[in-house]
Amino acid sequence: MSTARLETFSDGVFAIAATLLILNVDTQVSDDVSGLGHRLLHIWPSYVAYAVSFVTIGIIWVNHHTVLNQLARADRAFLFQNVLFLMCVAFLPFVTRLVAEHIRDDGARAATLVYGIDMTATAIMFQVIWFYASVGRRLLREDADPRTISGITRSYLPGPWIYLTATLIAIASPKASAIMYAAIALFYVAESSLFGRREGIT
Amino acid sequence: MSTARLETFSDGVFAIAATLLILNVDTQVSDDVSGLGHRLLHIWPSYVAYAVSFVTIGIIWVNHHTVLNQLARADRAFLFQNVLFLMCVAFLPFVTRLVAEHIRDDGARAATLVYGIDMTATAIMFQVIWFYASVGRRLLREDADPRTISGITRSYLPGPWIYLTATLIAIASPKASAIMYAAIALFYVAESSLFGRREGIT
Amino acid sequence: MSTARLETFSDGVFAIAATLLILNVDTQVSDDVSGLGHRLLHIWPSYVAYAVSFVTIGIIWVNHHTVLNQLARADRAFLFQNVLFLMCVAFLPFVTRLVAEHIRDDGARAATLVYGIDMTATAIMFQVIWFYASVGRRLLREDADPRTISGITRSYLPGPWIYLTATLIAIASPKASAIMYAAIALFYVAESSLFGRREGIT
Amino acid sequence: MSTARLETFSDGVFAIAATLLILNVDTQVSDDVSGLGHRLLHIWPSYVAYAVSFVTIGIIWVNHHTVLNQLARADRAFLFQNVLFLMCVAFLPFVTRLVAEHIRDDGARAATLVYGIDMTATAIMFQVIWFYASVGRRLLREDADPRTISGITRSYLPGPWIYLTATLIAIASPKASAIMYAAIALFYVAESSLFGRREGIT
Numbered sequence: 001m002s003t004a005r006l007e008t009f010s011d012g013v014f015a016i017a018a019t020l021l022i023l024n025v026d027t028q029v030s031d032d033v034s035g036l037g038h039r040l041l042h043i044w045p046s047y048v049a050y051a052v053s054f055v056t057i058g059i060i061w062v063n064h065h066t067v068l069n070q071l072a073r074a075d076r077a078f079l080f081q082n083v084l085f086l087m088c089v090a091f092l093p094f095v096t097r098l099v100a101e102h103i104r105d106d107g108a109r110a111a112t113l114v115y116g117i118d119m120t121a122t123a124i125m126f127q128v129i130w131f132y133a134s135v136g137r138r139l140l141r142e143d144a145d146p147r148t149i150s151g152i153t154r155s156y157l158p159g160p161w162i163y164l165t166a167t168l169i170a171i172a173s174p175k176a177s178a179i180m181y182a183a184i185a186l187f188y189v190a191e192s193s194l195f196g197r198r199e200g201i202t
Numbered sequence: 203m204s205t206a207r208l209e210t211f212s213d214g215v216f217a218i219a220a221t222l223l224i225l226n227v228d229t230q231v232s233d234d235v236s237g238l239g240h241r242l243l244h245i246w247p248s249y250v251a252y253a254v255s256f257v258t259i260g261i262i263w264v265n266h267h268t269v270l271n272q273l274a275r276a277d278r279a280f281l282f283q284n285v286l287f288l289m290c291v292a293f294l295p296f297v298t299r300l301v302a303e304h305i306r307d308d309g310a311r312a313a314t315l316v317y318g319i320d321m322t323a324t325a326i327m328f329q330v331i332w333f334y335a336s337v338g339r340r341l342l343r344e345d346a347d348p349r350t351i352s353g354i355t356r357s358y359l360p361g362p363w364i365y366l367t368a369t370l371i372a373i374a375s376p377k378a379s380a381i382m383y384a385a386i387a388l389f390y391v392a393e394s395s396l397f398g399r400r401e402g403i404t
Numbered sequence: 405m406s407t408a409r410l411e412t413f414s415d416g417v418f419a420i421a422a423t424l425l426i427l428n429v430d431t432q433v434s435d436d437v438s439g440l441g442h443r444l445l446h447i448w449p450s451y452v453a454y455a456v457s458f459v460t461i462g463i464i465w466v467n468h469h470t471v472l473n474q475l476a477r478a479d480r481a482f483l484f485q486n487v488l489f490l491m492c493v494a495f496l497p498f499v500t501r502l503v504a505e506h507i508r509d510d511g512a513r514a515a516t517l518v519y520g521i522d523m524t525a526t527a528i529m530f531q532v533i534w535f536y537a538s539v540g541r542r543l544l545r546e547d548a549d550p551r552t553i554s555g556i557t558r559s560y561l562p563g564p565w566i567y568l569t570a571t572l573i574a575i576a577s578p579k580a581s582a583i584m585y586a587a588i589a590l591f592y593v594a595e596s597s598l599f600g601r602r603e604g605i606t
Numbered sequence: 607m608s609t610a611r612l613e614t615f616s617d618g619v620f621a622i623a624a625t626l627l628i629l630n631v632d633t634q635v636s637d638d639v640s641g642l643g644h645r646l647l648h649i650w651p652s653y654v655a656y657a658v659s660f661v662t663i664g665i666i667w668v669n670h671h672t673v674l675n676q677l678a679r680a681d682r683a684f685l686f687q688n689v690l691f692l693m694c695v696a697f698l699p700f701v702t703r704l705v706a707e708h709i710r711d712d713g714a715r716a717a718t719l720v721y722g723i724d725m726t727a728t729a730i731m732f733q734v735i736w737f738y739a740s741v742g743r744r745l746l747r748e749d750a751d752p753r754t755i756s757g758i759t760r761s762y763l764p765g766p767w768i769y770l771t772a773t774l775i776a777i778a779s780p781k782a783s784a785i786m787y788a789a790i791a792l793f794y795v796a797e798s799s800l801f802g803r804r805e806g807i808t
Contacts, residue, residue, distance in 0.1 A: 005209055005267055007611055012217025015618025019626065019696045020221065026630075030350075036704070036713030040720060051693060058689030062682065065611055076264065076394045083260030083391075087253060090221045096230050098238070107238030114242060144643050189689075192682045207469055214419025226458075238501065278466065278596045285462030285593075289455060292423045295428050300440070309440030316444060371463055409613055409671055418623025424625065428632075480668065480798045487664030487795075494625045499631050502642070511642030518646060599675060 003074050007080060010064060013086045017093055018057040019048050024097035030191035048182065053092055055185045060089060060122065061191075066152065067130055072141040077119060081132055085125035091118050108174035116167025116177060123159035130156055205276050208284060214265060215288045219295055220259040226299035237334050250384065251302035254295055257387045262291060262324065264394075268354065269332055274343040283334055287327035293320050300382060310376035318369025318379060325361035332358055407478050414468060417490045421459040421497055425454050428501035452586065453504035457496055461591045464493060464526065466596075468593060470556065471534055476545040485536055489529035494523050503582060512578035518569025520581060529562035534560055616670060619692045623661040623699055627656050630703035654788065655706035659698055659767060661791045663772060666728065668798075671759065676803055678747040687738055693729035697724050705784060714780035722773025722783060729765035733756050736762055 028043045029036070043087040074082075095118045098111035134149055162184060170177035230245040231238070276284075295319045300313035335341040336351055364386060372379035432447040433440070478486075499522045502515035537543040538553055566588060574581035633659045634649040635642070680688075704717035739745040740755055768790060776783035 005213060007215055008210060008213045008614065009263060011611060011614045012214055012618055012653075013221055015615055016218055016221040016622055017224075018692070019619055019622040020224070020276065022623075022626070022696055022700045023225075023629075025697075026703065029704070035637055036708055037716035037719075040704075052691045054696065055689060058686065058692075061615060061689075062685050065685075079267075080257075080391050080394055083257060083263075084322050086220070087256045088262075090224055090256065091227075091252070094224050097228065098231070098242075102238055110239035110242055113239075142741070189686050192686055207415060210412065210415040211419055211465060214416055215423055216425040218420055219426075225427075257486055281466050282459075282462065282596055283467075284595050285459060285465075288462075289424070289458045292458065293429075293454070296426045299430065300433070300444075305438055312441035312444055315441075392583070409617060411669060412614060413621055416618055417625055420622055420625040421628075424628070427629075455749045483668050483671075484661075484664065484798055485794050487661060487667075490624070490664075491660045494628055494660065495631075495656070498628045501632065502635070502646075506642055514643035514646055 003068050003071050006074055006079065007068060009188040010082065010086060010195055011061070014057055014061045014064075016068050017090045019055050020093045021096055024093060025050050026058050027097070028101070029054070029150060043100075045103050049096050049103075052182045052185050055091065055094040055189055056119075057089065058180075059185065060126070063126065063156070067133065070141060070149065071133055071139045072146045073139055075139065078132060078139060080131065081125070081129045084097060085122070085129055088118060088122040092122075099181075103174065103178055108178075110169060112170035112174040112177040112181075114165060115181065116163060116170050119181070120160055120163040120167055123163050127160060160170055205273050207271050208276055208281060209270060211265070212270075212284065214287060215292055216259055216263045216266070219292045220256050222295045223255050223259075226295060226302060227252050229299070230303070233305055245302075247305050251298050251332040254387050256382045257391055258321075259291065259294065261387065261390050262328070265328065265358070267330040269335065272343060272346045272351065272354070273335055273341045276340055277341065280331065280334055280341060283327070283331045287324070287331055290320060290324040290327050294324075301383075305376065305380055310380075311372060314376040314379040314383075315369060317383065318365060318372050321363040321383070322362055322369055325365050329358060329362060330369075361375075363364035407472050407475050410478055410483060411472060413484065414490060415465070417494055418461055418465045418468075421494045422458050424497045425457050425461075425500055427499060428504060429454050431501070431567065432505070447504075449507050450504040453500050453507075454547050456586045456589050457500040459593055460523075460585075461496065463589065463592050464530070467560070471537065474545060474548045474553065474556070475537055475543045477543055479543065482533065482536055482543060485529070485533045489526070491532055492522060492526040496526075503585075507578065507582055510580075513574060516574035516578040516581040516585075517571060520567060520574050521583070524564055524567040524571055527567050531560060531564060571593065582592065609666065609677050612680055612685060615693060616674075617667070619696055620663055620667045620670075623696045624660050626699045627659050627702055630699060630706060631656050631701070634707070649706075651709050652706040655702050655709075658788045658791050659702040662725075662787075663695065663698065663796055665791065665794050666732070668671045669762070669773060671731065673739065676747060676750045676755065676758070677739055680755060681743055684735065684738060684745060687731070687735045691728070691735055694724060694728040694731050697733050698728075705787075707786065709780065709784055714784075715776060718776035718780040718783040719773060719786075722776050725787070726766055726769040726773055727771050731760060733766060754807065 025043070025046045028046050029039055095111070095115040098107070099115050102108055102111040130152065134153065137144070137149075140149065166177050166180040166184070170181060227245070230248050231241055260386070276390045297313070297317040300309070301317050302314040304310050332354065336355065339351075342351065368379050368382040368386070371382060429447070429450045431448050433443055499515070499519040502511070503519050506512050506515040534556065538557065541548070541553075544553065570581050570584040570588070573584060631649070631652045634652050659784040701717070701721040704713070704715055705721050708714050736758065740759065743750070743755075746755065772783050772786040772790070775786060
């Protein structure tokens with residue numbers, strides 16, 4: 001079974017999850033009747049949350065791309081692991097809105113915790129699909145370079161731990177946790193875009 | 203006529219229907235002003251319903267994939283049967299929300315009944331497109347293996363009956379019915395992912 | 405310029421517009437607190453409207469498919485005409501909800517009129533893109549069969565007039581007009597699926 | 607890395623952002639109980655805003671198409687610049703609704719300012735991805751014609767300045783600014799569709 005239709009379905013979910021994020025910004029002004037300018041400034045966490053989650057989905061999409069590029073085929077188990085992985089990704093618009101709306105009130109802890117749990121689950125599922133595909137070269141292309149494969153493995157290993165750390169930080173300080181979610185996305189994009197350090201493993 | 207564009211359109215509907223499921227979780231906290239943590243725990247049926255329906259759509263997508271892989275071409279009748287099939291799939295976010303919101307109140311019976319009717323209709327439409335394509339090998343590939351074909355036929359036959367049973371159970375016990383919907387999805391994924399029993403027919 | 409990316413974009417809009425239709429059914433029960441079963445029966449026009457518009461989008465998708473199959477390439481003018489055509493298609497979820505919500509109250513005339521105007525505009529834009537592509541064989545494939553081309557032209561000519569008629573009927577009788585919208589979709593699918601009369605021109 | 611999956615993801619975001627625009631028209635009548643016809647006429651700015659933003663997304667899609675056609679490959683930096691570009695595009699449904707709802711009340715200035723900022727950012731990001739790809743022919747196809755390349759560069763240069771001008775006009779006159787956004791889209795489509803002047807650079 002080729003990976004073509006898996007790409008279509010996955011890219012669909014990535015694109016929709018990213019684009020739905022704007023609906024959450026939308027609801028923040030829906031009951032606004034006056035002082036629109038003031039209101040639009042007041043909801044700045046919604047813009048930050050939108051940007052962080054959009055870029056995070058972009059990062060996940062690029063990495064998913066990298067993984068599928070190394071595969072020759074997919075089997076049913078791999079397809080279902082992917083469905084579970086996409087289920088975590090599609091949950092992101094919900095937890096993004098929670099953080100955006102509640103980061104400045106009493107719900108901040110619950111919101112950043114839930115965001116972190118979803119991101120940790122996403123990172124774990126990403127490991128699962130990569131290990132399922134790469135251990136014993138189960139689904140890899142014949143010509144997949146062993147150094148590229150071990151480079152991918154090394155670069156994805158810290159993911160779940162980084163997000164788990166940020167999630168635990170949410171218990172002590174929701175704001176520190178939110179800043180960390182943003183910093184992870186920013187760091188990753190900066191590293192890839194400006195310094196091209198990861199270029200070799202793509 | 204090739205099946206390429208049918209795949210694009212179908213995968214689009216599958217991806218959107220799955221991703222829209224999160225909007226229903228969203229509405230459950232929209233009027234929340236305090237006690238976010240408590241509220242997020244309270245709406246656990248929404249998470250279960252999200253997961254069950256997301257995985258169910260994933261199963262349908264994989265099976266649709268399996269069917270289209272056996273086809274050499276599509277005709278207009280097949281395209282329209284597919285539209286009717288996708289119409290049932292796209293209905294799923296609505297009935298999922300009904301179950302998630304009402305499983306603990308007086309609406310449980312109506313909600314689980316409607317969910318079951320939609321799933322039964324989806325399973326019937328899936329049979330229709332498969333039989334239309336495979337009877338007399340109408341749209342099959344030249345090289346489609348007869349044993350694979352009869353294997354697919356056998357594995358899809360119980361679908362409508364299983365969902366019809368769960369639907370009828372909803373009249374007596376909505377909760378038993380909801381558990382059965384979850385169990386069907388879980389069983390199917392476990393069977394495919396862990397034991398790979400269906401691998402042969404993909 | 406090939407038509408591949410035009411197909412991806414168009415199929416995306418078709419799939420999303422069709423799947424968004426369910427959100428309109430959704431809003432009909434959002435303020436429901438008791439008597440869910442009764443409420444779900446009461447909103448039957450929403451289900452009919454959902455089915456009619458979903459099938460109508462399916463028909464448009466199949467026809468768009470038929471047209472693009474005859475083309476060798478696209479130019480910028482054709483791409484923008486397609487954007488205007490898709491703009492009419494993406495408007496359909498809005499007018500569908502208007503008809504579903506208001507067919508039994510004083511808004512029926514306005515709702516069915518607006519639905520008809522959108523469908524008439526869609527049918528006209530469909531003619532525009534077909535005539536732009538086919539007149540003088542501007543964008544057609546070298547091997548496009550003249551009889552197929554004139555068959556497509558003949559079969560699409562009545563579209564705008566049929567929808568214009570249904571729109572004008574809305575002024576006298578909104579209900580007759582709504583029935584006519586449903587009948588057009590039903591007739592078209594039945595003709596294609598059961599009798600295969602249009603198979604020759606696909 | 608080929609550009610195929612970048613196209614799927616981008617076209618997904620374009621298609622969804624365009625189709626979500628209709629939800630904003632939808633919310634304008636959601637609390638309507640009587641006088642539907644009158645109400646539907648009253649919200650005419652929503653239709654204009656829908657059309658202008660839908661066509662604007664269509665223009666961006668065609669131009670993105672033109673750029674990707676010149677590329678032989680993509681690297682990670684280019685992928686992430688594209689994510690940031692798509693982030694601006696997916697923001698458009700939100701700012702479109704602001705303009706549609708507030709162009710006739712006190713929020714007009716804030717709404718048209720925010721719309722202009724988003725469009726200016728989109729135009730700047732479009733320049734960024736084009737310059738990143740074309741400077742030193744970094745990602746261009748071997749056979750990309752130098753005159754076509756410089757033609758594209760010339761035709762995209764004014765974009766950010768035109769939108770920046772319209773944004774600054776919003777401070778003095780929100781309505782003039784809104785008219786200018788519509789005129790930009792109209793002019794661009796008319797120029798391409800009717801006179802085909804830009805055909806050469808596609």
